[in-house]
Amino acid sequence: MSAHASTNEVITNAFGVLSLPGETAWGRSVTLRGVVTSAEAITAIKPDWEGKFFIQDDTAGIFVEDSNHRRPAPGDYVEVTGTSHPGGYAPFISYANWKKLGTAPLPTAKPVTIEQLMAGNEDSQRVEIVGTIRTAREVKPLVVYEIVSGGYRLTVYAPPLKDVDLQTLIGARVRMRGTACTFYSGQLRQLITVELHIPFASDFIVEQVQAGDPFQAAPQAVNSPGQYKINRDLGERVHIKGTVIYQRPGEDFFLEDDTGGLQVKSHQDTALQPGDMVDVVGFPGFDHFLPLLEDATFRKSSEPGKTLKPKVTGIRQLQGGFRHASLIRIQGKVVDRIQQPVAGSNGGEIEQQTVLTLQDAGILFTIEGTSQEINQALGQIEIGSLVDADGVCFTHITENGNLQSLQILLPAASGIHVLKKPDWLTPGRLLGGLATLFVILVVALTWTIMVQKRNLALKGLVQEKIHAQQELQQSHDLLEWRVAERTKQLKVEMSARKEAEIQFKATLSERTRLARELHDTLEQVLTGIGLQVDIANEVVETDPPAGKRHMKLVRNLMTQTQLELRRSLWDLRSRELDEFDFPEALKMNAHHIAEGTNLKLEIATTGDVRALSEVTEENLLRISQAAVTNVIKHAHATEVNISLHFGGHDVRLRIKDNGQGFDPNKVLGASEGHFGLLGITERVKRLNGNIQVTSTPGQGACLEVLVPASMDKVIKASASEESEKSA
Numbered sequence: 001m002s003a004h005a006s007t008n009e010v011i012t013n014a015f016g017v018l019s020l021p022g023e024t025a026w027g028r029s030v031t032l033r034g035v036v037t038s039a040e041a042i043t044a045i046k047p048d049w050e051g052k053f054f055i056q057d058d059t060a061g062i063f064v065e066d067s068n069h070r071r072p073a074p075g076d077y078v079e080v081t082g083t084s085h086p087g088g089y090a091p092f093i094s095y096a097n098w099k100k101l102g103t104a105p106l107p108t109a110k111p112v113t114i115e116q117l118m119a120g121n122e123d124s125q126r127v128e129i130v131g132t133i134r135t136a137r138e139v140k141p142l143v144v145y146e147i148v149s150g151g152y153r154l155t156v157y158a159p160p161l162k163d164v165d166l167q168t169l170i171g172a173r174v175r176m177r178g179t180a181c182t183f184y185s186g187q188l189r190q191l192i193t194v195e196l197h198i199p200f201a202s203d204f205i206v207e208q209v210q211a212g213d214p215f216q217a218a219p220q221a222v223n224s225p226g227q228y229k230i231n232r233d234l235g236e237r238v239h240i241k242g243t244v245i246y247q248r249p250g251e252d253f254f255l256e257d258d259t260g261g262l263q264v265k266s267h268q269d270t271a272l273q274p275g276d277m278v279d280v281v282g283f284p285g286f287d288h289f290l291p292l293l294e295d296a297t298f299r300k301s302s303e304p305g306k307t308l309k310p311k312v313t314g315i316r317q318l319q320g321g322f323r324h325a326s327l328i329r330i331q332g333k334v335v336d337r338i339q340q341p342v343a344g345s346n347g348g349e350i351e352q353q354t355v356l357t358l359q360d361a362g363i364l365f366t367i368e369g370t371s372q373e374i375n376q377a378l379g380q381i382e383i384g385s386l387v388d389a390d391g392v393c394f395t396h397i398t399e400n401g402n403l404q405s406l407q408i409l410l411p412a413a414s415g416i417h418v419l420k421k422p423d424w425l426t427p428g429r430l431l432g433g434l435a436t437l438f439v440i441l442v443v444a445l446t447w448t449i450m451v452q453k454r455n456l457a458l459k460g461l462v463q464e465k466i467h468a469q470q471e472l473q474q475s476h477d478l479l480e481w482r483v484a485e486r487t488k489q490l491k492v493e494m495s496a497r498k499e500a501e502i503q504f505k506a507t508l509s510e511r512t513r514l515a516r517e518l519h520d521t522l523e524q525v526l527t528g529i530g531l532q533v534d535i536a537n538e539v540v541e542t543d544p545p546a547g548k549r550h551m552k553l554v555r556n557l558m559t560q561t562q563l564e565l566r567r568s569l570w571d572l573r574s575r576e577l578d579e580f581d582f583p584e585a586l587k588m589n590a591h592h593i594a595e596g597t598n599l600k601l602e603i604a605t606t607g608d609v610r611a612l613s614e615v616t617e618e619n620l621l622r623i624s625q626a627a628v629t630n631v632i633k634h635a636h637a638t639e640v641n642i643s644l645h646f647g648g649h650d651v652r653l654r655i656k657d658n659g660q661g662f663d664p665n666k667v668l669g670a671s672e673g674h675f676g677l678l679g680i681t682e683r684v685k686r687l688n689g690n691i692q693v694t695s696t697p698g699q700g701a702c703l704e705v706l707v708p709a710s711m712d713k714v715i716k717a718s719a720s721e722e723s724e725k726s727a
Contacts, residue, residue, distance in 0.1 A: 015059035017084050017091050018124075022189075025091045028084035032057055035104045036076045037126045038179040038197040054124050054179045054197075055080060056107050061124040061179065063092040070098070074199035077104040088186035090123045106199070109177035114149040120191040123182040129154075129196070130175050130207075132235040134283060134295040135267065136166040146295065147174070147196075148235070148283075158198035161206075170295075171210040171237050171283075177203040214239050214281040215299065223259040225284040226291030237281050240264075240293065241301065243308055244276040245327045246392040246411045248370060253298075254325050254392050254409075255280065256308055261325030261392070263292040270298070274411045275305035288396040288404070290321045310390040315360045320401040323393045330408060331388040331419070332358030332365065334381055342370070354378040358387070365406035367391065367416065377413035384422025390415035529554050582617045583609060583644055586624055590642060593628045600639045607646035616707060619683040620653050626680050627655045627703050635659025635701065649709050656702040661695045680705075 010029045011017055017030055034057035051069030054061055055078065064080055072078055082096030109128035116122060117129060131149035138144075138160065145156040156176060161169075178198035184191050198204050219241035240262065242255030252265045253272055264280055272278065282296025310329040317323070336357040354375040355368045367378065367389050381387060391408040398404050410416060533554055540547030583605040590601055612620075624642065631637050637659030645652040667677055677693070680703070684691040687707045695701035 011084065013059040014055070014057050014062040014124075017062055017093060018060055020084055020086070020091050022086045022091075025084050025086035030084055030093050031079070031081045033077070033079045033101065034061075035106060036072045036074050036078060037061060037106055038181075038199050039071050039074055054181075056124075056126055056179075061107075061126060063087075063090075063124050064096050064098070065092060065094045066098060067095045068097065072098065072100065075103050075106060076100050077102045089120070089182055089184035089189060089191060092124075109203075114152045114154070117154070117180055117196075118152050118194050120182050120184075120194060122180045123194075124179065126177065126179050127196075128175065128177045130173065133169050133172050133174060136169050138166065145174075147176070154194065154196060156196045156198065156204075158204045159201040161201055161204065167297075168209065169206065170297075171214075171235065172206050173208040173235070175205040175207055210236065215279055219279065221259040222255050222257045222262045223291075225262065225293060226286075232284075235283070237283055238293070240280045240282070242278070242280075243306060244272045244278055245274055245308060246409050247272045248409075256326055261323070261327070263287075263290075263325045263394070264296045264298070265292060265294050266296040266298060268297055270300075272298075272300070273305075275307050277301035277303045277305055289399055289401075290324050290395070290397065292325075313393075315363050315365060315403075315406065318393060318395060318406060319397075319403050321395055321397045324395045326393055327390065327411075328393045328408075329388055329390050330360065330365075330393075331386070332360040334383050334385045334387060334422075335359050335364070337379070337381075337383060339379075356381065356387075358389075363403070363406075365408065367408045367410060369410035369413070371413070373413040374410050374416075377416055378410075381416070381418060382422050385418050386420035387416060387418050389417075529558060582612060582621070585617075586621060586642070586644060589621060589625055590628050590640075593625060594632065594640075597632055599632060599637065601642065602639070603642045603644075605644045605646075608648070609646050612651065616651070616687060619687055620651070620705070620707070623680050623683055623705055624653065624655065630677070631655075631657045631659060631701075635661075637700065647709070651707045651709065653705045653707075654702065655704075656700065658700045661697045661699050661701050663697060664693050664695055 010031055011020075012030075012032055014032060014034065017025075017028075020028065032055075034055040037054045037056050039053035051066035051071055053064055053066070053072060055064055056062070064082070065085075067082075078098045078100050080093060080096050080098045082093040085092055085094040107126050109126045110122070111128045112122055114129060114131070117127060129149060131147035131154060133145055134148050134153070135146040136143060141159070142157050143160045143166065145158065147154045147156050156178070158176070158178070176196060176198055178196045181195045181197055182191055183193050183195070214237045217239045219239045222240060222242045224240070225238060240255065242257040242262065245254050245256050245261070247253035249271060250267060250269045252263055255262050255264060255278070264282060266280075266282070277300070278298045279301055280293060280296050280298040282293030285292055285294040308327050310327045311323065312329045313323055315330060315332070334356055338355050338357070339352040340355065342353040352375060353368060353370070355366050356378050357364055357366055359365075369375065369378070369391075389408050389410060391410045394407040394409055396404040396406075533550075536547045536550035536554065539550070587603045590603060594601055628640060628642075631640055635657050637657035639658045641654075641656045643652075643654045645654070681691055684705055684707075689705055689707040691706075692704045693701070694704075
């Protein structure tokens, strides 16, 4: 059951603390009772763990950190009060105070597999596990065991067994009951390894010990650990005898006999020399798919040593681990050299270890050694040299037998030989040449920068001159513009003067024309009236109907004469104005024509109103007059819309009525005595304009006249030329 339903509730069991999520495991109050399962083993090996211990209740085990650094004893039944902490891997109890309530038996250890234990799931729990002892060393007051179980290595801390030689326990099968303690990366909160802390000697049970002294068994060949043997027990030590070819004290050494070579891992620090004969007892194992002996002990043999000759080989012959751990001679070209700090055999650090990288058949491998003499010899070899080396072949292969890496371990400085020095163009000389070239480039770059600065200064002077020239050109252009503007102004003034002269001449011409028109029309009409009156007077007594007919004709002639006279008088009055307003004249003319009728007029002017040529205005006025007259005489309309639009490229006159309409294809012409539409068309042609008549019987009619602005300018220019010629 979860023990943290509320943040204010006190947690009373270990499982409740362990089940807290990481973000909520800070500062929760904890009070629980349980049995101390481990304390002495921790503080004996790790003094900085003073006051830290493990406790277990009915729900689980948990780690406790006492704020007063007091240490209980395993088996104490205590009450712990503190606060929860998320820990670096699993939650624990911090800032704890405890008091002893009595003693109690330790909780029953839970049997687990090595996989469960190494997964970290049993952290702080009391567990039971079985394994085989590989090494045992005394670190008072405890014994530190290296246990192997199911392919895992486990470090175990336990009290010493009474009257037992630790070396006799190597290879023994044991059953252990203790508390699992995890080690982790605090920043990542990830598991690193697991140890087992055993509180009492009675919890370390030896179930089976290997019989006899393994050194008394018949020695096997060096290559036997990796070969098939019926009924082999991997937990049983084997006895190997061979010649030492290389040693890294406290870490490993290499043996060789007629069957091959073998790596032997041993923490025994007895010094060996190449050529020594030794007897070795160890556990067979594999590293990178190659056999070796682990956790070995050895003795120097009484047999005299011998010097082994290296086997000459190429790197391609080393595939599949062939010649692994054997003394070989191999050739290659030095392609690189690095130096790195390493720990010496006494635990200190030598200044540098030199490692050469060689290449043979396109494959890279390294040469290294542990002594200062070897490092000096390797440091003197130039990159690019062709060398051969006598050393131990130490290979790593993949599961398919492919060569993954190769190291040549030099036993002595005499094992490296320079066969050919590098060509003259070495990497060092190449670097020197590049450095010289770099210096030259720097000088050239400096000179280029100086030249660029001078060019920039010269460019600045040129730009100033160009700027002055541009200002002078601007002044010249401004002067030319002002001259052109003044010339244009003079032309406008001259044109205005000429236009005034032309208008005066046009006015005089129009009055002369009007006088002639009055003479030709009015006089003739009056003459005709006189004749008709004379005729009527003669026949009125003898033929009264004929007299009436002639008098009716006289009346018609008088009516026509009255209209013509009124129109002529209006034209004279319009042109006498100082400023002739064409739109207003158009409006007044239409109203005069419609006077006395029930016709409703709507007249509108749009666009940019401007003065037109006299010819254009006169013709448009006559067209409007004729159109309105036709509407009154023939259309029987009640409304007429007249619109005058001044466009940028034309002048449009539009006259629309709501009369009875007509068929444009059946209009009566001059042959029938109708001259209205014909006269309008002839006036439009004189203006080089366009006329459009649209009508439908019963739906009124629309007359639209368009005069191009360019044509109006031509008419003005022609009038101006005529005026100049007259002048």
